[in-house]
Amino acid sequence: MELDHGLVSLSPRLVSVLVGGGAAVLVLYPIAYLVQASLSVGDPQARPPEAYGLDNFMGLGRYAHIFGNTLLVAALATVLAVIVGFTMGWILSRTNVPGRAAFEQLMAMPYYVTPLMGALAWALIASPSSGFINQVWRALGGDGHVVDINTPWGIAWVMALFEGAVAFVMIGAVMKSMDPAMEEASQVLGAGRVRTMLRITLPLVLPGVLGAAVFVFAEMLGSFSAALVLGLPNRFYVVTTAMYQLVSQYPPRFPTAAAMGVSLFAVMFTMVWIYRRIVSSGTYVTITGKAFRPRVMDVGGLRWPFLGVCVAYLTVAVILPVLTITYASFQHLTTAFPRAANFTLANYRTALSLDAVGSALGNSLLLGLATASIGVLLMGFLSWLIYRSRLPGAGVIEYLLMFPQAVPRLVFAFGMLWAWLIFPIPIYGTLWLMLIAYLTVFLPLGLRTISGVILQIDRSLEESAQMCGATWGYRLRTVTMPLLKPGLIAAWLLLFIASVRELGASILLMGPKAKVITPAIVESWFSASTELTAAMALLQTLAVITALVLLFAVARRAVQHAGE
């Protein structure tokens, strides 16, 4: 036992083992059920399985084209997302582009917009027959269509815009924590701005970029909404949409879906292995004992082209989709050319009358708040444990905690359903189970965001504190955590939004009295109309933004009061 400013604290090793082990159990408990299901070769509905074998894995060959489709769009979307994330991250963190602060706030907007809303919007904008662009094209005398969003490129485009925004947040957090002295030294020695960016900035933020790339690729492998909305019209299936069909059919083919999910572990392990190899082969420390203030570079005349890039990105990722969805939400049947008779408020009347938009939205916001707040503490500690604690087996914990990212959440949710149903504490069907589920499935998101920043912090800072007699808890609280602040804020924001828009795990785990909003929005697309879905999605987005504005206002006031 150690004394920590009068407080009795547990030994670091014990705490680490407890927290790391607890998190690993959270992940492994449902995974065990998934693996069990993937090996079931009897009645697909029987729980526990009647017989075991490898037939489900052997039969995956017939879905080779679907695995191929998945890797194709995931790779395309990852490349697009990381390029956009890095470019925007660099412009907004390291250059003096006009309106930098405002753009930085707006950059999180595509993440609020949600992939479903983005996909619906882009379907309205660029579908071959009814897409607004193609309607205008034909009205101007053109023939056929000029754009078609129902292609692998279209799906990747939408995925990159709306799921790839996370890359910007992750890379941006790393860039903000970077000492500009190295870039300045480069420029003093005669390197140009672009050369400095490529030779100095890029290598230094490599862990962040790689972390983002690994994470985004895994996110894309599990992407559902964009592939569902834009892929089905072209008979283009990815693993998630195929799994969704397999588990929605009667009788549900869990074993095949579980085998598909488990086989994705191999892809994920490879990605984590590559990430660990790269970050362990070099040093990426940019935050040292030397004081620095993040400064921006004067890029001269390039400010205006950079401004153009920011405006263009926000136009395609936020302005155009939100305007399209807003317009559609007031229509009976959306067409490019407005008619008075086609306008209606009925979609909002219906949306507001649904339980899903009342209590479910409140539950979603509450869960978002809890997941983000608990998640940041838990995942911040786990990041420190993995990269700083030197605890034996820390690397193994990282592999384990990345599991949820490897399996599409809809399938992971079946593992959680089976696991938590038999858990003796009665949390099934309550918001508590949803909280546990969210903390489990978002472990990779929190870890990646925070660990990208942790890797930049020089160990010597903590070691200095240790030399001065600070206990591990005191060091963590007074040295590591303050330095991690940008990463922690980014992680909190990401966890909050990701929780509110969570779909796959929620579908199966929500009970009649513990509902959340996103499944109802997706369901309205299935069974009601694009227009009602647009109204519901817009209400969700507005509620999220309002909640965040209020939260940050309250937090700012609290900080000011504390300062006084």
Place this chain on the structure above:
Amino acid sequence: MTEPEHNLDAHLGRRGPSPATACGARDTAVTRRGFLKTGALIAAAPLLADVPVASAQSPARNVTKVHDFQTSADVARAEQEGEVIYYGHDSEQGIAILLEAFRKDFPKIKSSYVRLQTGALYAKITAERSAGRFGVDVLQLSDISPAIDFQKKGGWEQYTSPEYAAYKPEYQSTPAGYFGVPGVGFSGISYNRAKVKPEQAPKTWKDINNPAFKDGISAKLATSGMQHAQWYILRKMYGNDFWQEFAKQRPKGFDARAQLFDRLAKGEDRICALAEYAGYTLYQEKGAEIEFVAPPEGMPAIAIYIGVVNKAPHPEAAKLFVDWALSKRGQLVYQNQKILLYGSLRPDAGPMPTGKRLADFKLLFPTDWSDYVASHPVFVKEWNSIMGL
């Protein structure tokens, strides 16, 4: 709307052989009565042995009249229970309307629900029950296969609703009391008037294989019970090659009718090969330029199934709800709310909001229910392949 003159009564034996018979396929005797009677008997026969003897007899209960329907539930106790938990397959909006109508009649009974597609819904409730969690009062399914499976597993409570008296025995489970049929849905063909020339418009089921519609035709995915019914009936009628020809059209598959009609109304697809009448009326009301075709061969139809769940946490409220759902009062909601628009099998049911009665349509049901249920795995495999999955 293009529609044949057939009506259900005429079809129930007052006319000559069905087109299926005329085409040389096995006589499907495509009547609702024939299907349900034969099917229910065939399907139920082996199941009787599985149903515990004790539960095969439901105790006699007092019948009381509430509002304008009859119930054997203890209404005072139901109100004391104060809640009914419903698991269903309909849209969020449809379920909300249904439960709100019940709440208006019984304001002391709150309602909550879980909505999922039938496959996932059934997986959830069976997983919950196998773990010893019994949190559902009323279950409604859109497919006969899980309804029978649930009966086999002792999932339904045997409760003989007094309202069953208004339904023919063939519209109930065998033995009676496990589940009833609160409605019937059916499908024809629909096309976009702006995209299909009048001379090209489909008139019979064979027209969905017209090469002119290649890459412009939609249907449902294998998750749909209605799609299974259509596949089964037309396969019996036109032979196995019919669907192989259809596969050459490169049809696009979707989960729900809203998606099919949304795309059809916007011109993304030219025709829809599985156009639910209920979906058509919703989009026609929105002003979509779409047409509904009721092929003269008849339209594939499926029933929905509702019952009280065994070990329900609110058993009296559950019984009251099922009585209400099957009553003329509840059937008004099922049939007249356009988001639901299920045809009622009650003889005293009025017309649908479109002015039509179920009997005005020539409906096609499978004749051999056990064969129909057994064909499901073949359907899923073949249909997934047709849809490119």
